Amino acid sequence: MSLIDLVQVIAPDREEGPEDIFAAAPMWLFPDDTVNMHGDPESLIVYKSSRFGEIRLQTADPNKEDERRLFSHYLWNAGLKLAELISQPKADSAWSVHDERVVELGVGLGGIVAMLAGASEVAITDYPAPVVLENILRNVDANLTFDSMLHFLSPDSAARVFAIAGFHTGRARLAAFFKVAAEHGLIPEEIYEEDVNGLRRSWAEERDGGLENHTERKKWLVVSRLRKKPDDAG
Template sequence: MLTDKIHFPNPSTEPEDILSSSLGVIFPDDITNQHGDSLTPIIYLSPVHGAIHLTLADPQGEDNRRLFSHFLWNAAVLLAEYMEEGGEEWGVAGTSVLEVGAGTGLGGLVACLRGARRTVVSDYPAEEVLENIRTNVERNVTVRRGKEGEGKALGEIEVRGHEWGVLDDGFAVENKSAFGRVLVADCLWMPWQHGSLRRSICWFLSEEGRAWVVAGFHTGREKMRGFFDEAACREDGLVVEKIWERNADGAERAWVEDRGIEDVTERKRWLVVAVLKKATG
């Protein structure tokens, strides 16, 4: 199962935390789709690179907390899994990679470890969020550079603030069409931000590049489906090349915009996966 890769170095002894971690046993159809918090670090156990240690931010102010960057979501875990599988479709070796709405930065970290030539991990420019990502980069990439083997081959990695749709600041101007891969994990739950997110993806994506978008259905299908609207995507310079649904056990099915009333527990198990590219003509 997807969540089998998530471990906690210091399991909590608080009753509510023990109950939360036991829900999968008590209710076998349920699944945890968000992991950790500012007091609960996480280990993502990569089958390729071993333990990736992640701390989570403690956003200051209600507006920053509403971004929910202080959790690791299953969409990021699935995206990391795809990159670890690699191959022609999901390989990142030698490419330039941008992660937007990064949260813990897991996607960018895995991209760097998988051989990306250049990786930029970005999130909303809240300093406490960016500083936490820098810490995760330091402990999982920087410390490996001096080691034999993969450490010496790691490409560049940096952390930058980026507000979706803001394309006239220094970072955006310097990096137009600069990335062969753009990673987007669980960033679709705010419908009012869909246009801004699409415009950022198109701006940073190279002409031959691809954006990999993964998102969970935990906030409801209706909140996220508009992101993939064909007309809206084309207006913002993108087209959906492929799109499907996958659950935490690896089963796949076709993407459907409306499945009627969906059971909340079952809905948490599923994610949408899409590959976007720049529109032509």
């Protein structure tokens, strides 16, 4: 399969400007020309990994000309090739990073894939421009929240994840968190709500028909211990 076939670019929902039109022009004017970079500022790039499924990346949005010269608003074929090579299981490839310490220089995707592939420690680096570094953090957070929990969680059946959060972002988001956690094999061993005075009540995905009073809601925390499903535990 071609590297280009591994990528889907989802354009931002906005009206195209002259720069967008001219940036896309070469692929239509020169259809035989190889595409070696993918994405545009604010676009979403979906890398379709055969081993890890979809990895979704936001590109950096350069604000100044010197930031634009960094070309960090693109995913390059070199980054795709790196991701493909280090995705392979240890027994199958000399490129495996399983149990290795990894320093990645200026790709982002490679560091995320290294983490998913079982590297013991990963440092993702890039040019020290705020727009670039913030984008790295955003992509790591979007792709590794649950996988990083599972990566660091001991295979021992006694291992646990402690998850405690306030409701300031909304009850629906926390309910979604626990739903996705369960899909990744992490289920509550104990979960309840507790207010600032120590009063407890049962956890509920929804209260008052979704019209819970904001002032009342912010008094409460959800407190939980998550464990691996029995079939997933070592």
